[in-house]
Amino acid sequence: MHDTIRALLTQSGRLTTDASTLPVDADLYTAGLTSHGSVTLMLAIEEAFDVEFPDHMLTREVFSSIGAIAAAVAELRPIPAA
Amino acid sequence: MPALNTARQPRRPTHTTDSLHRVGIDIVDVQEVRAALFAHGDRYLNRVFTANEVQDCSDGDGVAPERLAARFAAKEAVIKVLRPDDIAVPWRTIETVRAPGGWVDVHLTGNAARLAKEAGLGELCLSITHERDLAAATVLASFHDTDRERPTCTTPSAPC
Numbered sequence: 001m002h003d004t005i006r007a008l009l010t011q012s013g014r015l016t017t018d019a020s021t022l023p024v025d026a027d028l029y030t031a032g033l034t035s036h037g038s039v040t041l042m043l044a045i046e047e048a049f050d051v052e053f054p055d056h057m058l059t060r061e062v063f064s065s066i067g068a069i070a071a072a073v074a075e076l077r078p079i080p081a082a
Numbered sequence: 083m084p085a086l087n088t089a090r091q092p093r094r095p096t097h098t099t100d101s102l103h104r105v106g107i108d109i110v111d112v113q114e115v116r117a118a119l120f121a122h123g124d125r126y127l128n129r130v131f132t133a134n135e136v137q138d139c140s141d142g143d144g145v146a147p148e149r150l151a152a153r154f155a156a157k158e159a160v161i162k163v164l165r166p167d168d169i170a171v172p173w174r175t176i177e178t179v180r181a182p183g184g185w186v187d188v189h190l191t192g193n194a195a196r197l198a199k200e201a202g203l204g205e206l207c208l209s210i211t212h213e214r215d216l217a218a219a220t221v222l223a224s225f226h227d228t229d230r231e232r233p234t235c236t237t238p239s240a241p242c
Contacts, residue, residue: 012121014114035158036114036151039130039173043122055172055192 001070004048009066012037012044024067029060038063045069051076104203106162106221108155113215115154116147130154130173138180151217152210153178159221160188160206164197171197178208186210188221202226 002024009019009028016032033041041063046052051073053062062072118126127136127145131153139149157176164171175192188206190198198206204226210219 036110036154040118043125043129056170058170058172059168061168
């Protein structure tokens with residue numbers, strides 16, 4: 001999941017640093033993610049993982065790092081049937 | 083994600099230099115908005131803007147990215163005034179409303195309105211602008227309680 005998020009960051013995040021080498025816990029805003037960039041990133045993540053971020057998850061913290069985004073996506077994805 | 087703590091104390095100024103107003107500013111690259119429209123279309127519009135905002139930004143040629151960018155800048159400038167920390171403020175809870183005279187006002191709902199109330203903020207004054215490539219917005223917010231202690235000068239000769 002982390003690599004997919006890195007790829008989406010490269011496509012949609014318009015970072016000022018290379019997303020492909022960003023550590024999981026690196027601060028994306030420090031890496032150049034803008035407020036509008038977080039919107040397009042959110043939409044791209046929703047399409048890639050077939051999820052929808054509810055309003056209460058639209059916080060700066062949720063999009064602050066690759067790890068935080070992955071945790072949010074994991075929370076939103078349905079648990080596979082056993 | 084923690085739910086909104088409605089019991090917490092109002093976020094009023096804690097320092098005399100955080101005086102009677104808060105100001106927020108934001109700038110947006112119109113090309114980013116144009117690209118988001120191209121990539122995500124109505125999903126982008128419906129997640130970020132109210133129906134009235136989309137209508138205000140539309141003409142015979144469709145929706146104008148530079149107008150959307152100015153409204154997005156307004157939303158972010160308002161968020162800077164609200165200082166939400168970890169509280170979610172969905173973009174659609176901050177609506178830019180175009181007055182008949184051509185200027186714009188801000189209408190808050192949901193958590194945005196709640197944060198403004200908790201902070202003791204009154205009217206928000208908004209100004210937006212755009213060129214072909216860039217859009218920007220500034221928001222000035224005043225605190226409600228006029229009887230609150232005003233900032234004082236510690237140096238008698240300093241202007242206050």
